[in-house]
Amino acid sequence: MAETYDVVTNVNLPLIGEGVPRMESRAKVTGTTRYAADEPLAGALYAALVTSAHARGTLTAIDTQAAEAVPGVRLVLTHRNMPALGEVTPFVAGGVGQSSFFPLAGTEIRYAGQILGLVVADTPEIAREAAKLVxxxxxxxxxxxxIHVDAAPDPVPVPEDILPPIRVGDPEAVFAAADHVVEGEWITPIQHHNPIELWSTAAEWRDGGLLAHVPSQWVTGTRAALATAFDLPVSRVRVLSRYVGGGFGSKATVMNHTYIACTAARMLGRPVKLEVGRTEMFGVASMRPGATQRLRVAVADGRLTALEHVQNGQTSRFDTLFLPGTEQTSRMYAWAAVRGDEATVATDVNTPGFMRSPAEVPAMFALESAVDEAAWAAGVDPLDLRLNSSAAGGDPVSGLPWTSHGLDACLRRGAEAFGWSDWRPETRALRRGDWLHGYGLASAVYPTYTAPATADLRLGSDLSATLTGGAHDLGTGTYTIVRQIVAAELGIPPEGVAVDLGDSDHAPNAVAGGSRQTASFGSAVLDAARxxxxxxxxxxxxxxxxxxxxDPTGIAFAGGTMTASDGARRSSPMSWALPPSA
Known part of the structure; x- marks a missing residue:
């Protein structure tokens, strides 16, 4: 059954466009900001990974004697002495884990860079050197x-009960009636995550409970996953990630090295700190999968009329991940007919995952390339072709109206801003002095996501406010944004609003992914302030x-003062209305 929504358009957004200093900017530029790996843990030991150079096979032997003989080495953890964990459910199956395959559960090698062991020692240097001796x-x-080689397996269609293929109209009839048809194949490679902040885990067991410092986009989910894996009540696990040095989807799930580091800390009865090396980051976690896009596009009377899009996306042999790009391309323009199909290709890699606009980037790259070629073939200005094919009237697949549709306005504004009127279809036609200039045009789309969110806001009689929540600052300014919201709504100075995020003991929140956090957590903060x-x-x-x-509806808040808009325009300090215990 289709859902419909009431669209709110008269929203007052006084904070948009107003520049303010970031709350944490001084700490960041002076180097005093603490990321997960920076947290000091008394008596901490240090860990290093041992990984596989093979992408597929069976581990027949692993010799740890030389590593164990190094002075200062406290533990070498492999499949031979790894304790069994509780259930680790991957994200693709509704959990929080990065994949369903746990590398220290046996001798099977499933991908290059797979973890074979962990060395724990008194110093990082000893751990790294000993790891080389395994x-x-x-x-x-x-x-x-x-997936782009002859030896790759055949694509397997995504089951229709999971993702139905897209069918609109009669594509073959529309293609037959078209003035021009363009078809082609566009391929994109694996793209690996490399945020500035390396992946890490600092784990400490206290009185049977677990404290884990982890760079995370979802401390609430990470807490639940660790509690399940180690058979603990959720209340006995705390995850801290107050600042994140870039995530882009890579820190949205719990990676296997985190479970392993927490296990080592439990076995040794000492805190253990593990920082994944830069080269190791290419194997131990998810990435944007390789993909192949096959498209056919029809043009008639200067507008786009039909789309056929088949996407083959890479996955691992033990998990099936698909990122439905056809969901985006089929809705981009007012197609009269659409056929969209999705398939996956299982390969010997770690399970792919989310990387900034995971479904949109490879699919929209292919679509917009095809649209440009269609414009060239039809002799139509690429801007005009897109505007003539506007889907502003509604979703071409479902027929439902949009909550908003600003693409046409974006195209026109962008064209005006950089002088699209100077564009010429001929190559080498545009010069500025001795320089050749080329103009290109492409559209993009991204859904608007929101999720349940909670915030805890307390206001003292001295008008100091404290805001907490299990939300995150990935470097995008969350601390400052929510501080602005509270200050503006209550009419108090921003400096008087203390914000504490990235703590699983705070009010629970959803994953900070899909560009949803400000809309979700920000709305909860606004509701709390109101x-x-x-x-x-x-x-x-x-x-x-x-x-x-x-009149309660006519009272304004500013500068710590309330002013009633009645005839006398009475004012009162806010603090006078607050009891001392507020």
């Missing part, structure tokens, strides 16, 4: 790590209040 023997098997405001107004307008009898 010797493994592998019976290798032929492996295929790319509740506090309403309570202050209730106290101030009571019979014995400083603004007794004033």
């Amino acid at each position: 010797r493994s023997q592998v019976a290798p098997e032929d492996a295929t790590a790319s 509740r506090v405001r309403s309570r202050i107004i209730q106290l101030a307008t009571a019979e014995d209040g400083m603004l007794a009898g004033a």
Whole structure:
């Protein structure tokens, strides 16, 4: 059954466009900001990974004697002495884990860079040097790590009960009637994550409970996953990630090295700190999968009329991940007919995952390339072709109206801003002095996501506010944004608003991914601030209040003062309305 929504258009957004200093900027530029790996843990030991150079095979032997003999080495953890964990459910199956395959559960090698062991020592240097002394023997098997080679397996269609194929109109009839048809294949490679902040885990067990410092886009989910894996009540696990040095989807799930580091800390009864090396980051976690896009596009009477799009996306042999790009391309323009199909190709890699606009980037690259070629073939200005094919009238697949559709305005504004009117279809036609200039045009789309969110806001009688929540700052300014919201709604200085995020003991929140956090957590913060405001107004307008009898809807907050908009324009400091214990 289709859902419909009421669209709110008269939203007052006084904070948009106003520049303010970032709350954490001084700490970041002076180097005093603490990321997960920077947290000091008394008596901490240090860990280093041992990884596989083989992409597929069986581990027949692993020799740890030389590593264990190094002075200062406290533990070498492999599949031979790894304790069993509780259930680790991957994200693709509705959990929080990065993949369903746990590398220290046995001797099977499933991808290059797979973790074979962990060395724990008194210093990072000892751990790294000892890790180099671990010797493994592998019976290798032929492996295929790319979908763009002849040896790649055949694509497997995504089951229709999971993702129905897209069918609109009669594509073949529309293609037959078209003035021009363009078809082609566009391929994109694996793209690996490399945020400035390396992946890490600092784990400490206290009185049977677990404290984990992890760079995370979802401390609430990470806490739940660790509690399940180590058979603990959720209340006995705390995850801290107050600052994140870039995520882009890579830190949205719990990676295997985190489970392993926490296990080592439990076995040794000492805190353990593991920082994944830059080269190791290419194997131990997810990445944007390789993909192939096959498209056919029709043009008639200067507009786009039909689309056929088949996407083959890479996945691992043990998990099936698909990122439905056809969901985006089929809705981009007002197609009269659409056929969209999705398939996956299983390869010998770690399970792919989310990287900035995961479904949109490869699919929109292909579509916009095809649209440009269609414009060239039809002799139509690429801007005009897109505007003539506008889908502003509604979703071409479902027929439902959009909540908003600003693409046409974006195209026109962008064209005006950089002088698209100077564009010429001929090559080498545009010069500025001795320089040749080329103009290109492309559209893009991204869905608007929101998720349940909670925030805790407390206002003291001195008008100092404290805001907490299990939300995150990935470097995008969350601390500053929510501080602005509270300050603007309550009419108090931003400097008086303390914000504490990235703690799983705070109010739970959804993953900070899909560009949803500000819309979700920000809305919860706004709601909390409005509740506090309403309570202050209730106290101030009571019979014995400083603004007794004033219209509650006409009271303004600014500079720590409330002003009633009645004839006398009475004012009162907000603090006078607050009891000392507020």
